[in-house]
Amino acid sequence: MSGARGDREVRTLPRLTAGAVDIPREILHAGEELGRDTSWEQHSHPTHELLWNARGASTATIGTRTWTITPHLGLWIPAGVPHTGWAPRGTWHRAAQFSLRTRALADRAVSIAVTPLLLLVLDRLGEEDLAESSRLITESMVLDLLHPAEQDLMVQMPxxxxxxxxxxxxxxxxxxxxxxxxxxxxxxxxxxxxxxxxxxxxxxxxxxxxxxxxxxxxxxxxxxxxxxxxxxxxxxxxxxxxxxxxxxxxxxxxxxxxxxx
Known part of the structure:
Protein backbone atom coordinates (compact mmCIF):
# COMPACT_ATOMS: atom_id res chain seq x y z
CA MET A 1 0.00 0.00 0.00
CA SER A 2 1.25 3.49 -0.77
CA GLY A 3 -0.02 7.02 -0.46
CA ALA A 4 1.10 10.28 -2.04
CA ARG A 5 1.64 13.36 0.06
CA GLY A 6 2.59 16.15 -2.32
CA ASP A 7 5.91 15.26 -3.94
CA ARG A 8 6.43 12.47 -1.42
CA GLU A 9 5.19 8.90 -1.48
CA VAL A 10 4.71 6.90 1.71
CA ARG A 11 4.62 3.12 1.37
CA THR A 12 3.16 0.75 3.93
CA LEU A 13 4.34 -2.85 3.96
CA PRO A 14 3.41 -5.66 6.38
CA ARG A 15 5.49 -6.73 9.36
CA LEU A 16 6.21 -10.40 8.71
CA THR A 17 8.21 -12.77 10.86
CA ALA A 18 11.17 -14.73 9.54
CA GLY A 19 9.98 -17.62 7.39
CA ALA A 20 6.31 -16.56 7.39
CA VAL A 21 6.34 -16.68 3.59
CA ASP A 22 8.76 -18.59 1.40
CA ILE A 23 10.00 -17.61 -2.04
CA PRO A 24 10.25 -20.01 -4.99
CA ARG A 25 13.97 -19.44 -5.57
CA GLU A 26 16.99 -19.02 -3.34
CA ILE A 27 17.40 -15.38 -4.43
CA LEU A 28 14.90 -13.02 -6.04
CA HIS A 29 15.73 -9.43 -6.87
CA ALA A 30 14.07 -6.41 -8.41
CA GLY A 31 14.74 -2.74 -9.03
CA GLU A 32 12.78 0.46 -9.30
CA GLU A 33 13.59 3.99 -10.41
CA LEU A 34 11.74 6.26 -8.00
CA GLY A 35 9.76 9.12 -9.50
CA ARG A 36 9.28 10.96 -6.20
CA ASP A 37 10.76 11.12 -2.72
CA THR A 38 9.74 7.84 -1.13
CA SER A 39 9.60 6.60 2.44
CA TRP A 40 8.80 3.11 3.69
CA GLU A 41 7.05 2.88 7.04
CA GLN A 42 8.29 0.30 9.50
CA HIS A 43 8.01 -3.22 8.12
CA SER A 44 9.85 -6.53 8.13
CA HIS A 45 10.38 -9.29 5.59
CA PRO A 46 10.05 -13.07 5.94
CA THR A 47 13.30 -13.32 3.96
CA HIS A 48 16.78 -11.92 4.36
CA GLU A 49 17.21 -8.77 2.29
CA LEU A 50 20.08 -7.06 0.52
CA LEU A 51 19.56 -3.39 -0.38
CA TRP A 52 21.73 -1.34 -2.73
CA ASN A 53 21.28 1.33 -5.37
CA ALA A 54 22.16 1.40 -9.03
CA ARG A 55 22.03 5.19 -8.69
CA GLY A 56 21.69 7.62 -5.81
CA ALA A 57 21.84 7.41 -2.03
CA SER A 58 19.11 6.26 0.33
CA THR A 59 18.85 5.28 3.98
CA ALA A 60 17.48 2.45 6.08
CA THR A 61 16.84 2.75 9.80
CA ILE A 62 16.70 -0.02 12.41
CA GLY A 63 15.94 1.25 15.87
CA THR A 64 18.21 4.25 16.45
CA ARG A 65 20.71 3.27 13.75
CA THR A 66 20.60 4.66 10.22
CA TRP A 67 22.69 3.28 7.35
CA THR A 68 23.42 5.10 4.10
CA ILE A 69 22.98 2.91 1.02
CA THR A 70 24.75 3.75 -2.26
CA PRO A 71 25.91 2.00 -5.44
CA HIS A 72 29.04 0.97 -3.48
CA LEU A 73 27.59 0.31 -0.03
CA GLY A 74 24.71 -2.11 0.39
CA LEU A 75 22.93 -3.26 3.52
CA TRP A 76 22.12 -6.80 4.65
CA ILE A 77 18.97 -6.99 6.80
CA PRO A 78 18.15 -10.36 8.39
CA ALA A 79 14.66 -11.78 8.06
CA GLY A 80 12.10 -10.48 10.53
CA VAL A 81 14.04 -7.33 11.51
CA PRO A 82 11.76 -4.24 11.53
CA HIS A 83 13.14 -1.29 9.56
CA THR A 84 12.12 1.89 7.78
CA GLY A 85 13.54 3.41 4.61
CA TRP A 86 13.85 6.64 2.69
CA ALA A 87 15.05 7.49 -0.82
CA PRO A 88 14.93 10.74 -2.80
CA ARG A 89 13.41 11.10 -6.23
CA GLY A 90 15.66 9.74 -8.97
CA THR A 91 17.15 6.95 -6.86
CA TRP A 92 17.46 3.66 -8.71
CA HIS A 93 16.60 1.36 -5.83
CA ARG A 94 17.58 -2.35 -5.87
CA ALA A 95 16.66 -5.14 -3.48
CA ALA A 96 17.30 -8.88 -3.34
CA GLN A 97 15.38 -11.31 -1.15
CA PHE A 98 17.18 -14.41 0.14
CA SER A 99 15.28 -17.53 1.11
CA LEU A 100 15.88 -18.79 4.62
CA ARG A 101 17.11 -21.96 2.94
CA THR A 102 20.28 -20.06 1.99
CA ARG A 103 23.26 -19.51 4.26
CA ALA A 104 22.66 -16.28 6.19
CA LEU A 105 25.46 -13.75 5.92
CA ALA A 106 24.88 -12.41 9.43
CA ASP A 107 22.25 -12.37 12.17
CA ARG A 108 22.35 -8.58 12.37
CA ALA A 109 22.24 -5.71 9.89
CA VAL A 110 25.61 -5.10 8.29
CA SER A 111 26.96 -2.93 5.47
CA ILE A 112 27.98 -4.87 2.36
CA ALA A 113 30.71 -4.05 -0.13
CA VAL A 114 28.96 -3.84 -3.52
CA THR A 115 31.70 -4.83 -5.94
CA PRO A 116 31.50 -4.88 -9.76
CA LEU A 117 31.64 -8.69 -9.69
CA LEU A 118 28.77 -8.92 -7.20
CA LEU A 119 26.70 -6.62 -9.40
CA LEU A 120 27.49 -8.74 -12.43
CA VAL A 121 26.25 -11.98 -10.88
CA LEU A 122 23.18 -10.31 -9.36
CA ASP A 123 22.28 -8.95 -12.79
CA ARG A 124 22.74 -12.42 -14.27
CA LEU A 125 20.07 -13.74 -11.91
CA GLY A 126 17.67 -11.31 -13.56
CA GLU A 127 18.01 -12.97 -16.96
CA GLU A 128 14.68 -14.60 -17.83
CA ASP A 129 16.21 -17.35 -19.98
CA LEU A 130 18.84 -18.39 -17.40
CA ALA A 131 19.03 -22.18 -17.24
CA GLU A 132 18.28 -23.74 -13.86
CA SER A 133 21.77 -25.24 -13.57
CA SER A 134 23.31 -21.84 -14.31
CA ARG A 135 20.98 -20.19 -11.81
CA LEU A 136 22.10 -22.49 -9.02
CA ILE A 137 25.75 -21.75 -9.76
CA THR A 138 25.08 -18.02 -9.93
CA GLU A 139 23.18 -18.02 -6.63
CA SER A 140 26.10 -19.78 -5.01
CA MET A 141 28.47 -17.16 -6.42
CA VAL A 142 26.33 -14.35 -4.98
CA LEU A 143 26.60 -15.87 -1.51
CA ASP A 144 30.37 -16.24 -1.88
CA LEU A 145 30.69 -12.59 -2.92
CA LEU A 146 28.74 -11.11 -0.01
CA HIS A 147 31.26 -9.57 2.35
CA PRO A 148 30.88 -6.94 5.08
CA ALA A 149 32.29 -3.57 4.04
CA GLU A 150 35.48 -2.50 5.81
CA GLN A 151 33.86 0.87 6.58
CA ASP A 152 30.24 1.89 6.68
CA LEU A 153 28.11 5.02 6.80
CA MET A 154 26.04 4.19 9.84
CA VAL A 155 24.95 6.74 12.43
CA GLN A 156 23.34 5.93 15.74
CA MET A 157 21.01 8.73 16.80
CA PRO A 158 20.94 8.94 20.61
Missing amino acids: EHPQLRPIVEALRRDPADGTTLEQWASRLGVSSRTLTRAFVAHTEHAFRPWATRVRAQHAVALLAEGARLDDVSERVGYRSPSAFIAAFRRLTGTTPSRFHEP
Whole structure:
Protein backbone atom coordinates (compact mmCIF):
# COMPACT_ATOMS: atom_id res chain seq x y z
CA MET A 1 0.00 0.00 0.00
CA SER A 2 1.25 3.49 -0.77
CA GLY A 3 -0.02 7.02 -0.46
CA ALA A 4 1.10 10.28 -2.04
CA ARG A 5 1.64 13.36 0.06
CA GLY A 6 2.59 16.15 -2.32
CA ASP A 7 5.91 15.26 -3.94
CA ARG A 8 6.43 12.47 -1.42
CA GLU A 9 5.19 8.90 -1.48
CA VAL A 10 4.71 6.90 1.71
CA ARG A 11 4.62 3.12 1.37
CA THR A 12 3.16 0.75 3.93
CA LEU A 13 4.34 -2.85 3.96
CA PRO A 14 3.41 -5.66 6.38
CA ARG A 15 5.49 -6.73 9.36
CA LEU A 16 6.21 -10.40 8.71
CA THR A 17 8.21 -12.77 10.86
CA ALA A 18 11.17 -14.73 9.54
CA GLY A 19 9.98 -17.62 7.39
CA ALA A 20 6.31 -16.56 7.39
CA VAL A 21 6.34 -16.68 3.59
CA ASP A 22 8.76 -18.59 1.40
CA ILE A 23 10.00 -17.61 -2.04
CA PRO A 24 10.25 -20.01 -4.99
CA ARG A 25 13.97 -19.44 -5.57
CA GLU A 26 16.99 -19.02 -3.34
CA ILE A 27 17.40 -15.38 -4.43
CA LEU A 28 14.90 -13.02 -6.04
CA HIS A 29 15.73 -9.43 -6.87
CA ALA A 30 14.07 -6.41 -8.41
CA GLY A 31 14.74 -2.74 -9.03
CA GLU A 32 12.78 0.46 -9.30
CA GLU A 33 13.59 3.99 -10.41
CA LEU A 34 11.74 6.26 -8.00
CA GLY A 35 9.76 9.12 -9.50
CA ARG A 36 9.28 10.96 -6.20
CA ASP A 37 10.76 11.12 -2.72
CA THR A 38 9.74 7.84 -1.13
CA SER A 39 9.60 6.60 2.44
CA TRP A 40 8.80 3.11 3.69
CA GLU A 41 7.05 2.88 7.04
CA GLN A 42 8.29 0.30 9.50
CA HIS A 43 8.01 -3.22 8.12
CA SER A 44 9.85 -6.53 8.13
CA HIS A 45 10.38 -9.29 5.59
CA PRO A 46 10.05 -13.07 5.94
CA THR A 47 13.30 -13.32 3.96
CA HIS A 48 16.78 -11.92 4.36
CA GLU A 49 17.21 -8.77 2.29
CA LEU A 50 20.08 -7.06 0.52
CA LEU A 51 19.56 -3.39 -0.38
CA TRP A 52 21.73 -1.34 -2.73
CA ASN A 53 21.28 1.33 -5.37
CA ALA A 54 22.16 1.40 -9.03
CA ARG A 55 22.03 5.19 -8.69
CA GLY A 56 21.69 7.62 -5.81
CA ALA A 57 21.84 7.41 -2.03
CA SER A 58 19.11 6.26 0.33
CA THR A 59 18.85 5.28 3.98
CA ALA A 60 17.48 2.45 6.08
CA THR A 61 16.84 2.75 9.80
CA ILE A 62 16.70 -0.02 12.41
CA GLY A 63 15.94 1.25 15.87
CA THR A 64 18.21 4.25 16.45
CA ARG A 65 20.71 3.27 13.75
CA THR A 66 20.60 4.66 10.22
CA TRP A 67 22.69 3.28 7.35
CA THR A 68 23.42 5.10 4.10
CA ILE A 69 22.98 2.91 1.02
CA THR A 70 24.75 3.75 -2.26
CA PRO A 71 25.91 2.00 -5.44
CA HIS A 72 29.04 0.97 -3.48
CA LEU A 73 27.59 0.31 -0.03
CA GLY A 74 24.71 -2.11 0.39
CA LEU A 75 22.93 -3.26 3.52
CA TRP A 76 22.12 -6.80 4.65
CA ILE A 77 18.97 -6.99 6.80
CA PRO A 78 18.15 -10.36 8.39
CA ALA A 79 14.66 -11.78 8.06
CA GLY A 80 12.10 -10.48 10.53
CA VAL A 81 14.04 -7.33 11.51
CA PRO A 82 11.76 -4.24 11.53
CA HIS A 83 13.14 -1.29 9.56
CA THR A 84 12.12 1.89 7.78
CA GLY A 85 13.54 3.41 4.61
CA TRP A 86 13.85 6.64 2.69
CA ALA A 87 15.05 7.49 -0.82
CA PRO A 88 14.93 10.74 -2.80
CA ARG A 89 13.41 11.10 -6.23
CA GLY A 90 15.66 9.74 -8.97
CA THR A 91 17.15 6.95 -6.86
CA TRP A 92 17.46 3.66 -8.71
CA HIS A 93 16.60 1.36 -5.83
CA ARG A 94 17.58 -2.35 -5.87
CA ALA A 95 16.66 -5.14 -3.48
CA ALA A 96 17.30 -8.88 -3.34
CA GLN A 97 15.38 -11.31 -1.15
CA PHE A 98 17.18 -14.41 0.14
CA SER A 99 15.28 -17.53 1.11
CA LEU A 100 15.88 -18.79 4.62
CA ARG A 101 17.11 -21.96 2.94
CA THR A 102 20.28 -20.06 1.99
CA ARG A 103 23.26 -19.51 4.26
CA ALA A 104 22.66 -16.28 6.19
CA LEU A 105 25.46 -13.75 5.92
CA ALA A 106 24.88 -12.41 9.43
CA ASP A 107 22.25 -12.37 12.17
CA ARG A 108 22.35 -8.58 12.37
CA ALA A 109 22.24 -5.71 9.89
CA VAL A 110 25.61 -5.10 8.29
CA SER A 111 26.96 -2.93 5.47
CA ILE A 112 27.98 -4.87 2.36
CA ALA A 113 30.71 -4.05 -0.13
CA VAL A 114 28.96 -3.84 -3.52
CA THR A 115 31.70 -4.83 -5.94
CA PRO A 116 31.50 -4.88 -9.76
CA LEU A 117 31.64 -8.69 -9.69
CA LEU A 118 28.77 -8.92 -7.20
CA LEU A 119 26.70 -6.62 -9.40
CA LEU A 120 27.49 -8.74 -12.43
CA VAL A 121 26.25 -11.98 -10.88
CA LEU A 122 23.18 -10.31 -9.36
CA ASP A 123 22.28 -8.95 -12.79
CA ARG A 124 22.74 -12.42 -14.27
CA LEU A 125 20.07 -13.74 -11.91
CA GLY A 126 17.67 -11.31 -13.56
CA GLU A 127 18.01 -12.97 -16.96
CA GLU A 128 14.68 -14.60 -17.83
CA ASP A 129 16.21 -17.35 -19.98
CA LEU A 130 18.84 -18.39 -17.40
CA ALA A 131 19.03 -22.18 -17.24
CA GLU A 132 18.28 -23.74 -13.86
CA SER A 133 21.77 -25.24 -13.57
CA SER A 134 23.31 -21.84 -14.31
CA ARG A 135 20.98 -20.19 -11.81
CA LEU A 136 22.10 -22.49 -9.02
CA ILE A 137 25.75 -21.75 -9.76
CA THR A 138 25.08 -18.02 -9.93
CA GLU A 139 23.18 -18.02 -6.63
CA SER A 140 26.10 -19.78 -5.01
CA MET A 141 28.47 -17.16 -6.42
CA VAL A 142 26.33 -14.35 -4.98
CA LEU A 143 26.60 -15.87 -1.51
CA ASP A 144 30.37 -16.24 -1.88
CA LEU A 145 30.69 -12.59 -2.92
CA LEU A 146 28.74 -11.11 -0.01
CA HIS A 147 31.26 -9.57 2.35
CA PRO A 148 30.88 -6.94 5.08
CA ALA A 149 32.29 -3.57 4.04
CA GLU A 150 35.48 -2.50 5.81
CA GLN A 151 33.86 0.87 6.58
CA ASP A 152 30.24 1.89 6.68
CA LEU A 153 28.11 5.02 6.80
CA MET A 154 26.04 4.19 9.84
CA VAL A 155 24.95 6.74 12.43
CA GLN A 156 23.34 5.93 15.74
CA MET A 157 21.01 8.73 16.80
CA PRO A 158 20.94 8.94 20.61
CA GLU A 159 17.55 9.24 22.25
CA HIS A 160 18.92 10.52 25.56
CA PRO A 161 17.00 13.73 26.41
CA GLN A 162 20.20 15.53 27.40
CA LEU A 163 21.59 15.03 23.89
CA ARG A 164 18.40 15.79 21.97
CA PRO A 165 19.15 19.53 21.39
CA ILE A 166 22.58 18.66 19.96
CA VAL A 167 21.18 15.94 17.71
CA GLU A 168 18.38 18.14 16.38
CA ALA A 169 20.73 21.07 15.72
CA LEU A 170 23.21 19.01 13.73
CA ARG A 171 20.50 17.24 11.76
CA ARG A 172 18.98 20.59 10.81
CA ASP A 173 22.34 22.08 9.89
CA PRO A 174 25.35 19.75 9.49
CA ALA A 175 27.55 22.85 9.20
CA ASP A 176 26.74 23.82 12.79
CA GLY A 177 30.17 24.21 14.38
CA THR A 178 29.11 24.43 18.02
CA THR A 179 31.71 22.62 20.12
CA LEU A 180 30.95 20.17 22.88
CA GLU A 181 32.22 22.71 25.42
CA GLN A 182 29.83 25.33 24.04
CA TRP A 183 26.94 22.87 24.19
CA ALA A 184 27.86 22.00 27.76
CA SER A 185 27.72 25.68 28.70
CA ARG A 186 24.34 26.13 26.99
CA LEU A 187 22.86 23.06 28.65
CA GLY A 188 24.32 23.74 32.08
CA VAL A 189 26.31 20.51 32.36
CA SER A 190 29.96 19.55 32.09
CA SER A 191 31.55 18.52 28.80
CA ARG A 192 32.61 15.30 30.53
CA THR A 193 28.95 14.50 31.25
CA LEU A 194 28.04 15.01 27.58
CA THR A 195 31.00 12.91 26.44
CA ARG A 196 29.94 10.03 28.68
CA ALA A 197 26.39 10.28 27.35
CA PHE A 198 27.54 10.22 23.72
CA VAL A 199 29.78 7.20 24.26
CA ALA A 200 27.05 5.36 26.16
CA HIS A 201 24.34 6.01 23.57
CA THR A 202 26.29 6.11 20.26
CA GLU A 203 29.55 4.23 20.98
CA HIS A 204 31.37 7.38 19.82
CA ALA A 205 32.54 10.60 21.38
CA PHE A 206 30.89 13.78 20.09
CA ARG A 207 33.35 14.69 17.32
CA PRO A 208 33.51 11.23 15.67
CA TRP A 209 29.73 11.01 15.90
CA ALA A 210 29.31 14.46 14.31
CA THR A 211 31.72 13.45 11.54
CA ARG A 212 29.48 10.50 10.72
CA VAL A 213 26.37 12.70 10.62
CA ARG A 214 28.14 15.11 8.25
CA ALA A 215 29.41 12.27 6.06
CA GLN A 216 25.89 10.85 5.65
CA HIS A 217 24.57 14.26 4.67
CA ALA A 218 27.48 14.78 2.29
CA VAL A 219 26.88 11.49 0.49
CA ALA A 220 23.23 12.41 -0.07
CA LEU A 221 24.29 15.75 -1.57
CA LEU A 222 26.99 14.15 -3.73
CA ALA A 223 24.50 11.58 -5.01
CA GLU A 224 22.28 14.47 -6.13
CA GLY A 225 25.19 15.86 -8.17
CA ALA A 226 26.26 18.70 -5.85
CA ARG A 227 29.77 20.07 -6.38
CA LEU A 228 32.45 19.03 -3.92
CA ASP A 229 33.21 22.65 -2.95
CA ASP A 230 29.56 23.27 -2.13
CA VAL A 231 29.20 20.01 -0.22
CA SER A 232 32.24 20.63 1.97
CA GLU A 233 30.89 24.05 2.92
CA ARG A 234 27.36 22.78 3.57
CA VAL A 235 28.61 20.11 5.99
CA GLY A 236 30.86 22.46 7.93
CA TYR A 237 34.40 22.14 6.58
CA ARG A 238 36.63 25.13 5.95
CA SER A 239 38.03 23.69 2.73
CA PRO A 240 37.41 20.78 0.36
CA SER A 241 40.79 19.31 1.33
CA ALA A 242 39.78 19.20 5.01
CA PHE A 243 36.49 17.57 4.06
CA ILE A 244 38.20 14.98 1.85
CA ALA A 245 40.69 14.11 4.61
CA ALA A 246 37.94 13.65 7.22
CA PHE A 247 35.80 11.64 4.80
CA ARG A 248 38.71 9.36 3.89
CA ARG A 249 39.53 8.71 7.55
CA LEU A 250 35.94 7.62 8.16
CA THR A 251 35.15 5.67 5.01
CA GLY A 252 38.53 4.67 3.60
CA THR A 253 37.70 6.30 0.27
CA THR A 254 37.18 9.75 -1.22
CA PRO A 255 33.88 11.64 -1.61
CA SER A 256 34.24 11.56 -5.40
CA ARG A 257 33.34 7.86 -5.33
CA PHE A 258 29.82 8.83 -4.30
CA HIS A 259 29.40 11.72 -6.73
CA GLU A 260 26.70 11.50 -9.37
CA PRO A 261 27.51 13.76 -12.36
